[in-house]
Amino acid sequence: MPELPEVETIRRGLNEHLPGLSIEEIEVFFPGILKNESPDNFRLRLLRDCFVQVDRKGKYLLLYLASDQVIVIHLRMTGNLYYTTPNYPKEKHLHLLFILDSKEELRFVDQRKFGEVYLILASQVQDFPPLKKLGLEPFNSSLSLYKFEEMLKNSKRPIKQFLLDQTKIAGIGNIYADEALFLAKVMPTRKADSLSREEIRRLFRAIREVLKKSIKAQGRTFSNYRNARGEAGDYQPLVHDRERKFCPFCGTPIEYTRVSQRGTFFCPKCQK
Numbered sequence: 001m002p003e004l005p006e007v008e009t010i011r012r013g014l015n016e017h018l019p020g021l022s023i024e025e026i027e028v029f030f031p032g033i034l035k036n037e038s039p040d041n042f043r044l045r046l047l048r049d050c051f052v053q054v055d056r057k058g059k060y061l062l063l064y065l066a067s068d069q070v071i072v073i074h075l076r077m078t079g080n081l082y083y084t085t086p087n088y089p090k091e092k093h094l095h096l097l098f099i100l101d102s103k104e105e106l107r108f109v110d111q112r113k114f115g116e117v118y119l120i121l122a123s124q125v126q127d128f129p130p131l132k133k134l135g136l137e138p139f140n141s142s143l144s145l146y147k148f149e150e151m152l153k154n155s156k157r158p159i160k161q162f163l164l165d166q167t168k169i170a171g172i173g174n175i176y177a178d179e180a181l182f183l184a185k186v187m188p189t190r191k192a193d194s195l196s197r198e199e200i201r202r203l204f205r206a207i208r209e210v211l212k213k214s215i216k217a218q219g220r221t222f223s224n225y226r227n228a229r230g231e232a233g234d235y236q237p238l239v240h241d242r243e244r245k246f247c248p249f250c251g252t253p254i255e256y257t258r259v260s261q262r263g264t265f266f267c268p269k270c271q272k
């Protein structure tokens with residue numbers, strides 16, 4: 001599933017390219033992707049509208065238009081959003097297509113069909129329920145070390161489960177939770193309130209470090225994630241999905257467990 005680095009990479013790519021382009025035609029191939037509007041209304045409301053800016057909140061993309069409408073998109077498991085030329089072959093799982101006045105196309109492709117697309121007004125963004133529930137942004141100054149420590153001290157859940165909770169910190173998913181806990185040398189199964197000050201400080205730093213590193217690499221390298229130009233990322237996980245391969249720090253084979261139903265990878269020697 002795309003997490004903060006992948007969604008942020010897509011945002012940056014779209015934001016470099018879309019502003020100033022207008023929508024000449026829309027085709028909806030899978031109506032189920034539109035969560036709050038019919039295909040006909042979606043098309044009518046957006047035809048000839050012009051992209052202004054692309055923002056991100058947690059794992060949501062917000063495409064702002066000149067009319068003060070906003071297309072809100074969650075990619076879920078396998079969604080991809082990218083622009084391409086019309087002669088690029090149409091994908092089997094192409095669900096939504098915007099034809100732009102540059103004659104390029106903005107395509108939403110999603111193999112598993114869990115992706116979500118909403119059309120709302122800019123004035124509704126603040127109170128839009130899926131966005132309103134989101135917790136703090138990892139790179140926002142509102143998530144201070146002090147605030148992070150306070151949140152952990154009030155949670156008895158396993159630390160990994162805490163990190164996955166989008167209502168606490170937004171944007172961290174299964175991969176980067178494993179990676180951050182590995183860098184911080186903390187076992188994913190530890191109760192959040194059992195972490196020492198030093199461990200909390202290491203984890204706080206590790207979260208930003210791993211997200212930054214992955215954004216720089218344009219997201220992870222495997223699975224069907226693609227950036228806004230349809231290219232794969234280059235981030236190579238250190239422990240995630242590397243069961244029985246060797247820990248890059250100590251050479252011990254990486255182990256696998258489950259934390260609240262999520263596949264979890266860790267080094268049994270480095271992480272305490």
Ligand SMILES: [Zn+2]
Pocket residue numbers: 247248249250251252267268269270271
């Ligand atoms: Zn190790």
